[in-house]
Amino acid sequence: MDKIEITKASRFSGEVVSPPDKSISHRAVMLSSIARGKGVVRNFLRAQDTETTMQAFRALGIEIEDSGDKLVIHGKGLHGLREASDVIDCGNSGTTMRLLAGVLSANPFFSVLTGDRSLRSRPMKRVIKPLSLMGAHISGRDGNRFAPLAISGGELTPISYTMPIASAQVKSSILLAGLYTEGITIVKEPAKSRDHTERMLPAFGAELTSDRLTVTVRGNRELSSQDITVPGDFSSAAFFMVAAIVIPGAEVLLKNVGINPTRTGLISVLQSMGADITVLNTRSVSGEPVADISCRGTTGLKAADVPRAIVPSLIDEFPILCVAAARAEGTTEIRGAEELRVKESDRITAMATELAKMGVVVEEYPDGLKIRGSDTLSGTEVHSHGDHRIAMSLAVAGLTASGVTTVHGARAVDISFPGFFSLIRGLTA
Ligand code: S3P
Secondary structure (H helix, E strand, O other): OOOOEOOOOOOEEEEEOOEEHHHHHHHHHHHHHHEEEEEEEOOOOOOHHHHHOOOOOOOHEEEEEEOOEEEEEEEEOOOOOOOOOOEEOOOOOOHHHHHHHHHHHHHOOOEEEOOOOOHHOOOOOOHHHHHHOOOEEEEEHHOOOOEEEEEEEOOOOOEEEEEEOOHHHHHHHHHHOOOOOOEEEEOOOOOOOHHHHHHHHHHHEEEEEEEOOOOEEOOOOOOEOOOOEEEEHHHHHHHHHHHHHHOOEEEEEEEEEEEOOOHHHHHHHHOOOEEEEEEEEEEEEEEEEEEEEEEEOOOOOOOOOOOOHHHHHHHHHHHHHHHHHOOOEEEEEOOHHHHHHOOOOOOOHHHHHHHOOOOOEEEEEEEEEEOOOOOOOOOOOOOOOOOOHHHHHHHHHHHOOEEEEEEEHHHHHOOOOOOOOHHHHHHHH
16 A cells, blocks of 8 residues: 554654665765676665666676675676666666766667656756766756657766755766876865765775865776775655654664764754754764664753754754754744655645645745744644655654555655655563
8 A cells, every 4th residue: 555544652762773875875886897806796786776886787788696694796897887788777866867978978889878857857957067078978858858869879088076955866977987087177066975885985086185165086097896885874864753752761782884974964953943853872983973863752842953054964953853843842944945845745845735734834945944843743644755764754754643644655755765664563562
């Protein structure tokens, strides 16, 4: 069934091991495929988005052995991919399409990238433009705005590019293309987006330096395969973090959560609302900081102050932050978040529409939302808009609402977090 019924939780306690990080899982498969030798990926995320990346590289001639607990990827070096015999379907995954566009632009064969209806409506000019400046032959539907993308790969030249928006996908696409050029590619961002590519590439032997908002990579150097253990996904843990703080008496320990500072803006915002969240046992896993996070039900949560500068570090947590704001005292304004309009759904409209159905007073801005916190949310019929993060956020809202909340389009959670609903059931039982 594509709908799930949620009722108010009187209990929400236990331990949750965060599912593996989606962004890092994509990158682990991509870099291992274009590196030389046998690479091992442990704790790879088993979800639709990351399976899509794995299938794409298989279609490009890479052997990937899957023994359940790990992937063994037989990397063929920078020039080892071969032309796929069919269109490559990137499903719902922007990361797959945009990063792959960078790699395939430099590979001397023809590729077509497509995706589901959501991905085919997301902006692609943001990668087509810089890749074209590097000399790529890449075009897309509707004047290069949208996928499908057609790529006739060939030799590229390095560029120095200043990105108009903070985007890890665009940054990574250019850096991956830069690996194939003779010379130095420089990417500058207006604000720091997630830096998993910059952390992983040097481990594979790439000559890459990163200085605040500027990343520099020297191309034409083979990568060598590595063993990678993927840390838990902060963005998946975030749903349990917010559920725990808004449910009275809740006590949840989130284990093995990636706390890369480019991802954890939500923790500081929730703490500034008064949430009882403690980061414990910080350690490092494959070059990424990881910790356990203890979260407790908090009474008297205050409205959030969300400075614009913090938005890139909580970009995927916007839907669940809206749920925390809906349960806080006072009014929360989130601005400077126009990128949310071009995610898997228009997340500003999606959250405004669905929270309003639950009785929340919400005002939409072109670049964000104003949410008036309330003691009572009303369970009703809500819709995921086909977006995994909206589905999970509405389910968490349902845990604090009166009556029954029916989340339609709940199957969308399989994009990033197939076990989500059974974990919720375990903590509420
Ligand atoms: C991602 C980057 C972000 C994020 C997405 C994953 C990545 O997108 O929203 O979920 O893995 O690089 P943008 O690069 O469009 O900001």
